[in-house]
Amino acid sequence: MSITPGGALAGLRVIDLTQMLAGPYCTMLLADQGADVVKIEPIEGDPTRHFGPFRADDKHHHFGGYFQSTNRNKKSIGLDLKSPEGKALLRRLVKDADVVVENFRAGVMDRLGIGYESLAAENPRLVYAAIRGFGDPRTGASPYVDRPAFDVVAQAMGGAMGITGPDAVTPMKIGPGIGDIFPAALSAFGIMAAVHHAQRTGQGQFVDVAMYDGILAMCERLVYQYSYTGKSPVPEGNQHPILCPFGVFPCKDGMVTIGCPRDSFWRELADAMGRPELASDPKFLTNNDRLAHASETVAIVEEWTRGLTKAEIAAALDGRVPFGPVNTAADIYADPHVAARQMLVEVEHPGSAKPVTIASTPIRMTATPGGVGRRAPMTGEDTDEVLAALGLGAGEIAELKARKVVA
Template sequence: MNAPLDGVVVLDLTRALSGPYCTMLLADLGADVIKVESPAGDSSRRTGPFPQDDAEHLYGGYFQSVNRNKRSVVVDFRSPEGIAAVRRLAAGADVLIENFRAGVMDRMGLSYESLQRDNPRLVYGALRGFGDPRTGASPHVDRPAFDVVVQAMGGLMGITGPPHLPTKVGPGIGDLFPASLLAVGVLAALTDRERTGRGRFVDVAMYDAIVSLCERVVYQHSYNQAVPTGDGNDHPLLCPFGLYRTADGWVTIAAPRDHQWQALAKTLGRPGLGDDPRFATNNARVVVRDQVRAVIEDWTSALPTAEVVDALSAQVPCGPVNSAADIYADPHLRIRDMLVELEQPGSADPVTVAGQPIKFAGAETRAYRRAPLLGEHTAEVLGADAPPTTDR
């Protein structure tokens, strides 16, 4: 069975995390992703961690984790020959994705308009901190941005952690969520091209994406002028829906639906709470959240996490707080191919990265290719047309 994007050629002019994650999603789905790098390479190649026996440090875990299944071509973006090579590649591509600041591609002579004239079917994806003027000229358009900046500005840090102590979310969600949305936009544009014969300019601002992710901040403020802040490990609108102490750690329990609460109360040995008007509905429980917590932890704190999960998880959404070691030990993730081994250049042993969560029934398990070495496929892709790549 062919992969869904077999035959789709993606020109990847991205670096760091957001853009490479987007193009990796497309590569995992079968696209031929050609990563175009300067002679110095994507700066994330130099970011660790590195295996202990790897003395070469050609790239570390950061780069490996989001650049699998791609080919690497090196061109000098500061030379006319390098720019001409990119134009030739774009003329034969289905998709181009870049995450430079607004105007950088235009100044290099690679604007969407000029590339679209050469290739009217080209879908052009742009991923920036504050978007592109073509879709709305932000007053912040010229600012650089990283994950932590858009987590803060988009409202995510303000509703994470304890009240009035903004807290960064651990993974780079300010990069990964915008990247995922751009992949969706690109796929929508490819579908539209089947009808119209023409590509489109697709733009995702990291700031916009995080505001979208924090949608309840917007409607809560609209409905009752609330300014939401952190709720710790609880939910402002659902109860119980949070983290609870056990005898040997912590467990998550979510029973906002009344039938789930009734099942939980029965397991707690307190079946009467299912019909008690102070607790019988979710809206009532939100008001007495602290009392709900006390009732639940009176039971959970006397039991190991595993026993709590075993007692609840068939009827009530419940799960442990897994460490990395727990994740590696969970058979679910092996069965679902979510722990993928790849060759690591410079090391005798393979390394493991997170797999692709998008699955297709009936599809064969695809072999993953390691991330490419810098310029590994330049001759293969450009052949005799490969320009000189001296970094001047």
């Protein structure tokens, strides 16, 4: 049974062999919309269960915040995939599944004898998705295929770090794990496209997203900039290379963002700043004019924002010019938008007396809303249920647990 009943993906059966962030985030997106996601973990559990932070009163440490956030709505079964019995059980699970997702290095599943071709031979409609640092040879052999990769590597190689930073010579890592999360979202999209094809034709396929490729696609602007100008874009600080003004500005109690992607917004901003003459000044008339005088334009806006608080700037610009304060986590928790959109959700945390808060799904649907219906599972919490559904009896399951084939 789906843990998020009534979701748009109710009835979709997903076998999740992923660990760390990219793979679990992908399958989380599917689970949030009602897919029945069975997480296959090593007997000792997913290594990320040991990543914090942990609640002060949690003495059990079944998992920390890292695992809780991206493994909600899933079932868990511990399975030794190196044992013949473990592989046989995986095959039985996959035989009736719609999707398999894994993010091991290329060739790992093949060497275990449970790669795509082997599983698809028994389930031709299977959609098998892989998220790897540099892709899979099935769709294009990268010279880096054997390299391990994580978020920071994808950010660096895909171009994100090269256009992020305080100045032209200081690249910086972006705060969130976009090197994992954006490829994960692309993979979820690819999976659903392949599932749609499989439902129409009965033909499954291999879906491959390289983390490098995903970040390169996200940084599409640097590609066309280089093509059009012949120059490699560099870190641009808190302003924009094409739009002006468009960036971050200091104020009395922090920082705010202001963007004028259209000239009409600049006219509104000039009026709000008490400088209506700027709207007709030839130096600032159009975006390209302002870009040619970017330093002066930014300085004018900064002079205005420095003398005001976030609230005062909001009062002056709200509804007229794109604007937003630079929020801390505490600001986000207090924001009425976040409350109205129910973007923070409380879930149980085993071992802690109080619930914890995690980010909810931003994907909203009127008929099939989806959402967070259950905390992350403990290792093997659903093993009995999942194996019983395959027809195994209680004694047989107990014997497999005793031999550490399952957990």
